[in-house]
Amino acid sequence: MVDYGLIAMMLLPILACIVLKVLFTPASEGVNISGALVYFATDENLTATTFYISESQVNSIAVTISIFGLCLYLTHGLTAKAVCKRQLAAEWIVEKxxxxxxxxxxxxxAGWAPFVAAIMALSAFSSLICLVGLFSPTGDVNITFGWAILVFFLIMHYKFRGGLWNYFIGLFKPIPFFAPMNLIGEVATPVSMAFRHYGNILSGAVISALVGSALTGLSHSLLGWLPGILGDMPLLRVGLPAVLSIYFDVFSGVMQAFIFAMLTMLNVAGAVPWDDWNARRRKQNKPEIQNTAA
Amino acid sequence: MDNGMLQLATGIMLGLLGLGAGCAMIAGIGPGIGEGNAVAKACEAIGRQPECKSDVTSTMIMGCAIAETTGLYGLIVAILLIFVAPGSFTDILKNITK
Structure with a gap:
């Protein structure tokens, strides 16, 4: 009984998003390459100070609830003997x-596994949600930038472990002339992470939309002589967009999720100034920290 | 400024935005060459050591996806020029004529 509730928890947010999108989509024709729909805004013209709720925000929260439901479903009724497939799947994910x-x-x-898994799952499922016809939250730069800023704070947290002064001095190495470039390099990490993810998903969406509209036009001009409703249907759209979708939506989306998680791990792990940090800890009479070999 | 001049200005502006978007996509050449090199070297490595195939392939895909970034910057600039910039420029033109 609980299982059905959890499955409903996985599916209902997605369904709600589809219903919301259908209600808000304006009737239109032709190529439709637009950003996220805006569901609610305090001002009609979106200015910098407008508070608005867009499709990408709603979708990303729906994905979060869905993943939460999936986690609860996979971990429901765990036993020491591991008899059901569900538990094996959950254990496989955790081990990997x-x-x-x-x-x-x-x-x-080692304790970072849940965070990295969460960011990977959120990113992957956000990209995969476009398979059911919704707008991918990752195709909106605000969402990916939010995640990148979160990672940036984590990187900065570990960079400051070596002491603020040491960090400040480090900016002027190897020669003081490099200080502006080092500063830009610090800021470039989140920007490049956000734009990489966003650009990949968005370019896939744009190319899919262009190919779809081109095939529609082609089938109207080639097959328009067919009688009745057959002439109106874009028959040539069957097939090719689906093949493109496997690459652009599925492969690219999962790949970018993996790369985002990978870069998170490498950037955070590479940010720790071990020597400075251990020197500080020796001064405070605390035990030194050793990062056991990878 | 009368209506005809406004239309002319808008037309020139849209044309230049399209030209700029096309120029921005020249950035696609770099990643193309770079990823081609990476895949060629990966093929060589697999040919030399076929037992490392899975490691080499995963590293190559990872590197390719990272090397794509510069091309994607160009793409984002192009997309902004085509889909975002015309709206704001048209607003500016309208404000000038008021």
Whole structure:
């Protein structure tokens, strides 16, 4: 009984998003390459100070609830004997994530597996949600930038472990002339992470839309002589867009999720100034930290 | 400024935006060459050591996806020029004529 409730928890947010999208989509013809629909705004003209709720925000929250439901479903009724497939799947996911994090970040960061798994699952499912006809939240730069800023704060947290002064001095290495470039380099990390993810998903969506509209036009001009409703249907759209979707939506989306998680791990693990941090800890009479070999 | 001049200005502006978007996509050449090199080297590596195929392939795909970034910057600039910039420029023109 609980299982059905959890399955409903997985599916209902997505259904609600589809209904919301159908209600808000304006009737239109032709090529439709637009950003996220805006469901609610305090001002008709979107200015910098307008508070608005767009499709990407709603979809990303729906994806979050869905993933939460999936996690609860997979971990419901765990037993020590591991008899059901559900538990095996859950254990496989946990083992893979812990191994990935341990291999890439080292033993000190072993507790980061849930965070990395969460960011990977959120990113992957956000990209895959366009398979049911919804707008991918990752195709909106605001969403990916939010995640990138979160990662940026984590990177900065570990960079400051070596002491603020040491970090400040580090900006002027190897020669003071490089300080502006080092500063830009610090800011470039989140920007490049956000734009990489966003650009990949968005370019896939744009190319899919262009190919779809081109095939529609082609079938109208070639097959328009067919009688009745057959002439109106874009018959040539059957096939090719689906093949493109496998690459642009499925492969690219999952790949970018993996890369985003990978870059998160590498950037955070690479940001720790071990020598400075251990020197500080020695001064405070605390035990030194060793990052066990990856 | 009368209506005809406004239309002319809008037309020139849209044409230049399209030209700029096309120029921005020259950035696609770099990643193309770079990823081609990466895949060629990966093929060589697999040919030399076929037992490392899975490792080499996953590293190559990862590297390719990262090398794509510069091309994607160009793409984003092009998309902004085509879909976002005309709206704001048209607003500016309308404000000038008021």
């Amino acid at each position: 994530c812990e191994k990935l994090v341990r291999d890439n970040m080292g033993g000190f960061f």
